[in-house]
Amino acid sequence: MRSELVTTSAGNWNHRYSLFIGCTIPVRENSYEVSARAVAEALGIEILEIPSQSCCGLPFRSIDYNAWLTLAARNLAIATKSNSVPVMVLCSGCYKSLLTASKELEENPALKQNVSRRLSVEGLEANGRIRIEHIAQVLHDDYGIGNIAERVKKSLRNLKVAIHPGCHITMPSKIIGFDDPASPKKLNELVRVTGAQLIDYETKRLCCGATVVGIKEDVSKALVKRKIENITRRVDALVTFCPICHATYDIQQLDVFASERDKQIPVLHYTQLLGLAMGLPEEKLGLDLNRVDASGILAKTS
């Protein structure tokens, strides 16, 4: 049930979400937030801020379950207290973390009580009732492909793109349930509605390896190499739905293909691709912030 959403007739939207930005976006991927806000504004999706939001807790999950759950629950509690609207999450890692935490809290009253006790110093109470949505979910499930199609102004038919779905936007599907991990249909639809040619490829499901960058960097680089070499010269851009995946491909490619620069592929946030299709000016989409030069894409979007 999405009782929080007022959906009247098509084209007359009253969509309000509070925005969770996380750690990676403000430090390394401003281009994602800039383009997401621009697209939301142009679509008439209202964004509310979540004051005092912090890290979603995900890095703690591997080392301290309680620290993870407490920090995730803190963000859920703050979001619930500040705006009673669904939380729109840009990062797939934060999305999975907050969504998993909300389910664990609701399924385990003892755990919830324990976390509430910790949060009480800030006058907060743990609860997992607030709706958590990835921006791809907001666009596909709430806003709707048909309504996005009406806002597409520019033809991207000369642009060939591949998607990197990423892991946490669909898995584990028992918890996430947004799209099919084996073959993400909704993500494909979101790309097709922009008019761009969607190219399928063998290593589509391969993880970006971001979590091992800080542990064994050459492992992550090997994964980046395998994915990019699979699509190089076949596409004009790789499209991501997660700032961490984006940073991994956009940064690691510079190093992995330092002496083979012709193999490098521009990496676009989905919101940059959609913004281009909607005819938004490039400066509103942060394309100049991408590390692998994405300016060549503009020539193909006329």
Added chain:
Amino acid sequence: MSEDVNQGRESRSAHSGRRNVTTSTVKRITPDQTDANFMEEVLKMPDGDKIHSCFQCGVCSGSCPILFAMDYTPRQISEMIHIGLREAVLSSATIWLCSTCYMCYERCPQGVKLTDVFNAIKNKAVDEGYPTPSVYEKMSRQILKNGFVYDVGSMNDEREALGLPEVKDVKQDMISAELKDTLIYKLLEEKEKKEASQKQ
């Protein structure tokens, strides 16, 4: 299960699963120093409850993007939990190389939530003082200090220039107070005390 059989199965799943994989880095399981309680402990942990259902099919290893860099394969780790090889599991490189992509969890025909079992094992390794990659200590300190994994507060000038709203009122002191009774907070506090006393 003899070691040879064990080794043969792993090679097959690795070669049919993906390119560029060699099993040369994979260690053999040496069943000494078994701890009969280990499996029970894992079963009691969050998401450890299904580990006993593992029937060693190897879908986890065949699905793992990091297999080529691991010392034990995910299937072996599961087997080692069953045997009770506490020391080898908690000190394996594999648990820290897991990229948490959840592909093994997603595909497991027996419903074993192996990614989260790995999380549980890592929690246990930290709790029992096994070596932990330094990146986790660094990230944890940052979160307690800044509320974020990075110093997000210092990015506000850049945010303003891009027309993004200021990140404010993060309340780091509240975050520290809320996490005070957690394992990681206590471990970092102990370490700081130790470092301070060594300096004196």
